[in-house]
Amino acid sequence: MDRLRNAQRRIFGSEESEGRIDASYEPLEGGSEGLDGEPIEHASHEEFSWIDYSIFMLLGIAMLWAWNMFLAAAPYFQHRFESDDRLLRNFQSTELSVSTVGSFGSIIVLTKLQARASYPKRIMASLMINLVVFVFLALSTRLFLGVSAGVYFVFLMILVLCTSLAAALCQNGLFAYVSGFGREEYTQAIMMGQGIAGVLPCIAQIVSVLSVPERKSEQGAPQESSTSAFAYFLTATVICTSSLVAFAYLRSRHGSRERIKHILDSDEESVAPGETKEVPLSRLLRKLFWLGGAVFLTFAITMMFPVFTGQIQSVRDPLSAPRLFQPSSFIPLAFLFWNIGDLIGRVLPAVPALSLTSQPRVLFILAVSRVIFIPMYFLCNIGGKGAKVNSDVFYLLVVQVFYGISNGYVGSSCMMGFVEWVDSEEREAAGGFMSLCLVAGLTAGSFLSFLAAGS
Template sequence: MSDRAFAIPETAHDASAFHAHDNESSLLRRRNSSHSQFQWGVYATFLFLGLSMLLPWNVWITATSFFEHRLAGTFLANTFESWFGVVSMLINLAGVFVSFTLPKKFTPPHQTTLSLLTLLLLFLLFSLFSLTSLSGPPFAAFTLLCVLLSSAATALLQSAVFATAATYQPVMAQGIMNGQGVAGAVPAIVQVLIALGAQAGKGQGARAGAGEGERPGAVVGDNALNPVSGLDPIFWYFLLAATLTLASMVLHATYLHPSSFTFARFVSSLRTLFTTEGGAYQALPTTPATSQPSLHSTSPTATTSRPPLRRAIRAVMAPLASAFLIFLVTLSVFPAITAYVRSTAGPGTWKSVFVPVGFLVFCLGDWLGRFLPLFPAFHPPLPSRLLLFSLLRVLLVPLFVLCNVHLLDTLGHPLPRAFPVVIPSDAVFMLAVAVLGVSNGWGGSVAVMAGAEGGAAEEEDEQEEEQTKADAELRGRVMVVGLTGGLLGGTVASFGVRAVVCGCNPF
């Protein structure tokens, strides 16, 4: 594990920063000397930033009954989880690559601030629209636009945050992953409570089970939401998401903003997004980064023989592949398949809350898995073992296919299965969901932590301290590409898994 532990990073890239090498060098040395001091405020900030990264995705996919009601009659009606995933991950992956070309003045603190502000406004806007009667194709277009914008903001956010976390102890990267676990657990808990409230409101035995023509996995009861009982909880649901995003903004401003961050410089950095002044953009490095001025180098000949991007990829190759496989397997079955598993129990409360409880089991397991790396026994294993672990998780896909999955077509009619149900047990399904969640949380966390440590052996020339930090940020951004690529691959693969279950056109 790297023994570098930076305190609050100085990330401003204004012109005066290049004339303050001595001061920055002194600051970096102070950071290096304080590696043994664990900063709970900084860890909490990264935890909330991690929460904000996955909060939009979890908010969209867990409000299933709300979207089922509002999207009725559209092509999204019974496949919106997969389509939300495709739109979200495509934009997310594109945004990650775009983040490599952002202007130098548009630093990670600026990127984080803009992303969180965008998410805050989107959640507030959607909470207000949930109180209207908008539905059908207009609501589908509005929802996809919100998913698209939130995905773009999330891509910018995760690229900036992982780049910043790479300059801290690896445990800060675990804080991000821990926060992502919280982002899954909070919406799931809220939806279970809403489902229980809706079930209690219907009275004893009043249409407690899902009919043959209904979509399994309705989060708020088994019936469509009505304007009285359903919309008010959904309003508070999205308002809660906005509140958590605001909390992330406050923590970020308190603990991670450099002293040079001001509102005026934030506005100025936004203007650089729409200008093409010479040297303004950080294109993907194709020449040695050490040809840039460093803290100690005064000669332009102090260069390295390998491009920094290639070096960063080589340094994190095994964790990168592991992260890709872990999230590909998870997204291929969750939630596109797990949301359609029906309980074999008779009519009652359990049947009506079966799917939201499945969401909660996965999210709690995922959260537990992300928390485990804090303990020595669950620290990152050797890269080869981590890669083997990622490959073994592929066995979970056929396990879920054999469960009591019943898909529906776009009109809500049940689709026949291509083969009989082999695992009808509710308990076995919940156990499989728990294993999927824990393995996803732990595997994803240790892959990111291993990526944060990657390349430490190559950074032996301590005279290039500024370049060391730049390499760490680049490795963080490269890891984000692997994470996002796995999420996108898993979302696309979910259509294939659906086709295997029903033996039909998954679209």
């Protein structure tokens, strides 16, 4: 009977317990069992290393640095598009759409190409692409300043598309690569690094704006200078170069061993050297339905915040307010508060008492409930037209921080917990699948953001 029950579990992915069948969500304690009830042995976990943890955190920073850099640099781009009202109004939503569509398409292709995938090479390629993009952005603040808004818009969208490809390569490669180490802590390090990637670009943007003399337009409104933008984009090249060096060191630390190659399955079916066993997406969807859905909804809802944040101004008069509350620095300040909340949320799942990785349906419900933050933006000073709640504290601390916390907590919980619901040999493909769900959510949310842009 034990053999028959174990066979049923392997065939139908379910287990009878207390008189009912719990179809697909049962954590896998160390993987599957054989037909005789014996556990299938999997490779032991790597010993935890703070050096590896720190490197994965730095790679997480590099993964989303370009994304957050484009968002935080909104005041500079507004300055470049001020001569064209249509571009000024829609450039941020277009930027989001180009980025997410590029990432989504790339992720789909990369997920299909599981066999013979070299994930370290994908990570290296992504860092090199971003480095080239950052150099071009820095040069654009010094050269060809007289080009039209339309020409600069095309240039910017090409760079955004390049960074979307880099983000797809990095997400697909890094989550697959780290899964081979078998430690949730390293995945959490990547997620925390992504949170830090939201905080540091905003700080760099604010410092670069405040460190150069203030400029005024003909109407007296403050503007951001090309000098501050140059320093800001140059900082990004330093981060990317550091990540390249750190990842090369990580590879050298572990020699030539392939961290993402799996052991033989229960039938001793071998995978050809240099080739990764392909896992059907339908199987991953069945096992990760709630977690994948939670990730999708979390980031689809999150995509509303960049457009609102780029439009909302301080309730103070920009002509007489301290420089920190003028649009050129207040917008990155608002991004900073959101990303501080996001960083806090990404750290919380590391506390065992706050972990919900074993409760995928609860995470799905929390993801849906985040929609409540969207109407809260309409209480703030959108486009300088006045606020129903006349308080910067309400906007920065209540709306931005808690919206960010909810994003970081739900997103990180899903990305940390998926390894509990798949077999050991499926972890690599499951990492790519969860990245696909994440980018799909970003893509859907980016198109919905045009509604926010027109509000």
